[in-house]
Amino acid sequence: MIIKKYVGKTESEATEEAKKELGQNIVVMNVRPLKKNGFFSLFQAQKIEVTVALEEETERPVTRTLTPDRNSKPVGRNPLVEGSQIDIVKPVIKVNKSPDIIDEGSAIEEKLDNLSNLLEKNIKFNEKDDVKDKALEPEKETTSKASPSGSDISDETMSFIKLLYNTLIENEVDEIYVNQLTDEVEKISKPGMPFDFALANVYQKMVLKFGKSEPIEPIEQGQGPRAEIFIGPTGVGKTTTIAKLASELSVTQKKKVALVTVDTYRIAAAEQLRTYASILEIPFRVIYSVDEMKQVAEDFKDYDYIMVDTAGHSQHNDELKSDIEAYIRTLEDLMDCENYLVLSATTKYRDLIEIADSYSELVAYKLIFTKMDETGAKGNVYNMRMHTGAPVAYITNGQNVPDDIAVFDAQRIVKNLLGGKS
Known part of the structure; x- marks a missing residue:
C-alpha cells in the first residue's frame, strides 16, 4: 500500500495529479484546506491537500525519501512530526526537533x-x-x-x-x-x-x-508478537489512535500488524477499525471470549504486533473492567504486552484522576493524550504525569489518519505551559 498527499488549487486538481502518478485505482482518504501562514498569505490563493491511498499487487518501489522540512507546518499536523516535501508525505510518527528547540549543550x-x-x-x-x-x-x-x-x-x-x-x-x-x-x-x-x-x-x-517519552518499543523480526493494548473511557479516540499507530507500524516500518477488538458493545467502533484494517491490508478480528483471544495469539504468532482495542467504559463499571482485565491477563500469559491509557486533554482533571486510578488497579500503563488541538490549557498533561508517574507516549491533535499524532515532546509542552508559543 502507498499513502501520499497532493496539493492543488482545487480538490479535482490535486486528485488528477495523484492519478497521473499512481493511476486510476487510488482511494481518496482525506481532503482538507491548507493553512496559509505569514503576512503575504493574504494575497495567496487557498490550496487544497488530498490524501490518497493505492492498493496494488505489483511492486512499486518508493523512490522518494522523507526529509524534515522545518519551515512547513501543515494544518492538523504536529510540527514536531517528521514531514516531507509538500507534494508527498508518508505516514510518519517519529518526532523531529522543532526550530525553537536546539541541540543539547546550548544555552x-x-x-x-x-x-x-x-x-x-x-x-x-x-x-x-x-x-x-x-x-x-x-x-x-x-x-x-x-x-x-x-x-x-x-x-x-x-x-x-x-x-x-x-x-x-x-x-x-x-x-x-x-x-x-x-x-x-x-x-x-x-x-x-x-x-x-x-x-x-x-x-x-x-x-x-x-522524563523521557516511551512510545511503542521497536521489535526485531522473530521477536514478536507483542500485544499493544489500548484502554480508556469512551469517546476519547482510542480506535482512531490505534489506526494511526497501525499505519505507522505497517506502512512506514513494514512490520506485520494485526488489529483486534474486544469492544463488542459498539458496532460502529468495530466497523471503523475493520475499515482501517482493509485499507492497510492487515488482518482484523472481533473477540468475544478469552478462548478466542488465545486463538488469536496462536494465529498471529508470526506477527510483530497485535494491537488490541478495548471497550471504553465508566470507571465505575466494575463488571466491564473485570472483563478487560481477563483479556489482558490472558495476553500477558502468552506474550509481551504494553498497555496504553488513552485520555482526552479536554476531560476535567477530577475525572481524569478517577479514570487513571481505576485503571491503575488493573495494569501498569503509559499515557496517550488525545484532542490536544481542542484545548488551549494543557496543564492536565503535566498533572497526570505527576499524579500517575506514568510516562507520556503520544499526543494526538486531530482526526486525520495517519497524520495527527506525534511522539510526546516534553520540551515543547513545557514551553507552552510557561507561556511560550507551541
Whole structure:
C-alpha cells in the first residue's frame, strides 16, 4: 500500500495529479484546506491537500525519501512530526526537533526561544502594577521583598514567581504542583539573581519531571508478537489512535500488524477499525471470549504486533473492567504486552484522576493524550504525569489518519505551559 498527499488549487486538481502518478485505482482518504501562514498569505490563493491511498499487487518501489522540512507546518499536523516535501508525505510518527528547540549543550535561553522576552515584558508590566500598589499601601513594601524563610529575594524574582504562578494556573496546572515549582524558585533565589536564571531552573525541572517519552518499543523480526493494548473511557479516540499507530507500524516500518477488538458493545467502533484494517491490508478480528483471544495469539504468532482495542467504559463499571482485565491477563500469559491509557486533554482533571486510578488497579500503563488541538490549557498533561508517574507516549491533535499524532515532546509542552508559543 502507498499513502501520499497532493496539493492543488482545487480538490479535482490535486486528485488528477495523484492519478497521473499512481493511476486510476487510488482511494481518496482525506481532503482538507491548507493553512496559509505569514503576512503575504493574504494575497495567496487557498490550496487544497488530498490524501490518497493505492492498493496494488505489483511492486512499486518508493523512490522518494522523507526529509524534515522545518519551515512547513501543515494544518492538523504536529510540527514536531517528521514531514516531507509538500507534494508527498508518508505516514510518519517519529518526532523531529522543532526550530525553537536546539541541540543539547546550548544555552537554556536559546532553547526557550522568545519565551524569556515574553516573560520579561510581562514582569516589567507587573512591576509597574506593584509600584502603584506600594504607593497605596507603603507598609506592605517590606514584606514583599522577603521570602517566608526571611532571605532576600529581588523584586525581579518576586515578579517572576508571581507571573510563573499565574501562568501555570491559567494553563490549569494543579495548584499543588505550581506551589512546588514556585517554592523551588524561592529556595534557589539570591539577591540580585536575574529572573532568566530562575526561568531556566523551572524549565529544566519541568522537563525532567516529565522524563523521557516511551512510545511503542521497536521489535526485531522473530521477536514478536507483542500485544499493544489500548484502554480508556469512551469517546476519547482510542480506535482512531490505534489506526494511526497501525499505519505507522505497517506502512512506514513494514512490520506485520494485526488489529483486534474486544469492544463488542459498539458496532460502529468495530466497523471503523475493520475499515482501517482493509485499507492497510492487515488482518482484523472481533473477540468475544478469552478462548478466542488465545486463538488469536496462536494465529498471529508470526506477527510483530497485535494491537488490541478495548471497550471504553465508566470507571465505575466494575463488571466491564473485570472483563478487560481477563483479556489482558490472558495476553500477558502468552506474550509481551504494553498497555496504553488513552485520555482526552479536554476531560476535567477530577475525572481524569478517577479514570487513571481505576485503571491503575488493573495494569501498569503509559499515557496517550488525545484532542490536544481542542484545548488551549494543557496543564492536565503535566498533572497526570505527576499524579500517575506514568510516562507520556503520544499526543494526538486531530482526526486525520495517519497524520495527527506525534511522539510526546516534553520540551515543547513545557514551553507552552510557561507561556511560550507551541
